[in-house]
Structures are given as structure tokens and as C-alpha cells.
Amino acid sequence: LPEQEAFDIEYWLLEEAKLQRMPKPKGLAGRVALVTGGAGGIGRAVAGRLMAEGACVVLADIDAEALTRTEAEFAKAYGRDQVRAVTLDVTREDAVIAGFAEAVTEFGGLDILVSNAGIASSEPVETTSVAMWDRNMDILAKGYFLVSREAFRLMRVQKLGGALVFVASKNGLAASPNASAYCTAKAAEIHLARCLALEGADAGIRVNVVNPDAVLRGSKIWTGEWREQRAAAYKMSGDELEDHYRKRSMLKRSVLPEDIAEATYFLASDLSAKSTGNILNVDAGNAQSFTR
Ligand code: NAD
Numbered sequence: 358l359p360e361q362e363a364f365d366i367e368y369w370l371l372e373e374a375k376l377q378r379m380p381k382p383k384g385l386a387g388r389v390a391l392v393t394g395g396a397g398g399i400g401r402a403v404a405g406r407l408m409a410e411g412a413c414v415v416l417a418d419i420d421a422e423a424l425t426r427t428e429a430e431f432a433k434a435y436g437r438d439q440v441r442a443v444t445l446d447v448t449r450e451d452a453v454i455a456g457f458a459e460a461v462t463e464f465g466g467l468d469i470l471v472s473n474a475g476i477a478s479s480e481p482v483e484t485t486s487v488a489m490w491d492r493n494m495d496i497l498a499k500g501y502f503l504v505s506r507e508a509f510r511l512m513r514v515q516k517l518g519g520a521l522v523f524v525a526s527k528n529g530l531a532a533s534p535n536a537s538a539y540c541t542a543k544a545a546e547i548h549l550a551r552c553l554a555l556e557g558a559d560a561g562i563r564v565n566v567v568n569p570d571a572v573l574r575g576s577k578i579w580t581g582e583w584r585e586q587r588a589a590a591y592k593m594s595g596d597e598l599e600d601h602y603r604k605r606s607m608l609k610r611s612v613l614p615e616d617i618a619e620a621t622y623f624l625a626s627d628l629s630a631k632s633t634g635n636i637l638n639v640d641a642g643n644a645q646s647f648t649r
Pocket of ligand 1: 393394395396397398399400417418419420423445446447448473474475476477496500524525526527568569570571572573575576577578579
């Protein structure tokens with residue numbers, strides 16, 4: 358796709374030039390954030406973005422090896438004082454409670470939660486097993502509930518408000534072929550965010566959603582089985598599907614982990630102080646906006 362690549366490069370050079378002209382505020386200095394799935398593609402980009410704005414970040418992930426590697430990379434880039442890692446499984450209540458307690462002990466509080474840890478699965482409904490259904494509901498719907506509950510408990514005691522950002526998916530709004538368990542669990546995350554926005558408002562706790570369309574680079578989900586499973590569901594090859602995603606978007610661009618990180622920073626910071634219960638789709642202008 359040489360033409361597309363040249364187009365992408367030109368776009369990013371333009372973006373880079375714009376960024377260089379902008380003042381560099383440290384919008385999150387003094388804030389503490391916890392990012393679940395912080396050792397994965399999107400979570401890692403989000404954590405880096407928050408650290409660049411001065412936040413202290415706790416990376417929480419089930420993958421201990423990737424977590425150690427990521428923590429070391431960030432410690433080198435931003436300093437040991439700005440990063441910690443906690444190994445936890447978001448589906449286990451005891452582990453989530455202990456992990457949050459550890460995070461708070463390390464940095465003395467919690468201002469931001471980015472709930473992002475996740476999986477993806479693809480299967481026609483006729484062959485979807487109860488185990489697959491439960492796994493999606495456990496990691497996505499229940500996992501997002503458990504970490505949010507812990508954040509709410511801490512933030513209410515602190516009395517300083519807070520910001521929760523859910524990395525959900527466009528698939529939580531729009532049906533995608535052969536992925537009913539995943540789509541339904543993502544829809545549950547989105548509605549959970551709306552409910553929590555209502556509950557947290559009196560305490561100044563904001564809850565918003567970033568909805569990525571397919572993130573084609575840097576994601577372990579995408580480079581795993583998901584890419585080929587999605588391609589099979591669309592009756593295309595993996596390359597054709599990626600091209601299809603770009604072409605169906607208004608901007609004709611791929612969505613990257615850095616794009617999700619930028620939107621998450623906005624919703625985690627005071628830039629979005631008057632926004633709660635909302636969804637920010639990061640999809641290069643896609644699906645629901647026009648017919649295709
Ligand atoms: P990724 O696989 O690169 O990262 C996911 C991370 O979550 C991994 O580090 C993994 O170890 C961790 N994780 C998985 N199960 C966990 C558990 N039980 N407890 C703690 N950590 C766990 O994938 P990604 O693309 O960065 O995905 C991040 C989020 O973005 C997910 O919620 C995913 O559904 C969502 N999303 C991804 C895409 C995409 O195309 N990649 C599109 C839309 C939404």
C-alpha cells in the first residue's frame with residue numbers, strides 16, 4: 358500500500374509540525390493514574406502519554422513479564438519516581454482490591470483510572486461456548502466493574518474528585534460479524550460508564566469512554582488470532598480487511614494506539630472538566646456517521 362503509506366507519513370509529519378509549535382503543558386503534574394492492561398499496546402501508549410504530562414502511573418496487568426519490561430522502559434524514559442507496576446487479574450476481586458491498595462501505598466492516592474485490560478474473541482453464535490461467553494463477560498464487563506468500584510471507593514474517601522476513562526470499542530455500539538460475546542461485553546462497559554457517571558457526579562468523579570475502531574498496529578489482540586478471525590468473518594484476507602477499515606473511514610487513516618492515548622489524556626485531564634457520561638469515538642470518521 359505505498360500510496361496509503363505516503364499519505365499516512367505526510368499526515369503524521371504535519372501533526373508533528375503542529376505539535377512542535379504548541380506549548381508543552383504538564384497537564385497531569387501531581388496526579389496519580391492506574392492503567393489496566395498497561396503492558397499491552399493501547400495501555401502502554403496511554404501510560405506513556407499520561408507520564409509525559411507529569412502523572413505518576415501504576416501499570417496493572419496480568420502479564421508479569423511484559424509488565425516488568427514496560428516498567429523498566431518507562432523508568433528509563435521518565436524516571437523511577439513516575440512509574441510502578443502491579444501484577445493483577447482484573448477478574449479477581451481479591452487481586453483487584455490488593456492491587457489498588459498497593460498502588461495507593463506507592464503513590465499516596467488515585468486521581469485517574471484507565472480501564473483498558475481486555476481480550477477479543479470471534480465465533481459464530483451457534484458455536485460460541487459458555488466458557489467463551491463467560492470469559493468475555495468476566496474480563497470485560499466484570500473486570501471494568503471491579504476496578505471502577507475500587508477507584509470509586511478510594512476517590513470518595515480522598516474527596517478530590519477523579520476521572521475514569523474506559524477504553525471500550527466501536528463494537529460496543531455497532532454489531533460486528535461473529536463476535537456477539539465480545540460486542541455484548543463491550544456494550545456492557547459503555548453502559549456501566551454511563552451509570553457510574555451518574556453515581557460519581559456528586560463527588561466530582563467523571564466517567565467517560567474512548568471507543569477505538571480497529572487498532573491495527575502495536576496491539577497484541579490485533580496481531581494475535583483476532584486479525585485472521587475478523588478477516589474470515591468479513592470473507593477477506595487480513596491485508597484486505599486492513600485496507601477496508603482505512604477506506605471505509607472518512608479520513609482514510611488507520612487508528613493507532615497513540616490516537617487512543619491522546620483521546621484518553623483529554624478525558625483524564627481537566628481539559629474535559631465538564632464532560633462526563635460521554636463517548637469519544639476514535640475511528641477516523643466511521644460507521645454510524647454515514648452509510649456504506
Ligand atoms: P493488547 O492485547 O495489546 O493489550 C491488552 C492487555 O490487557 C495485555 O497486556 C493483557 O495482558 C492485558 N490483560 C488481558 N487480560 C487481563 C486480565 N484478566 N487482567 C489484567 N490484564 C489483562 O490489546 P489492546 O489492543 O491494547 O487492547 C486494549 C483494549 O482496547 C481492550 O479492552 C480491547 O478490547 C480494546 N480495543 C482494542 C481494539 C484493537 O483493534 N486492538 C479495538 C477496540 C478496542
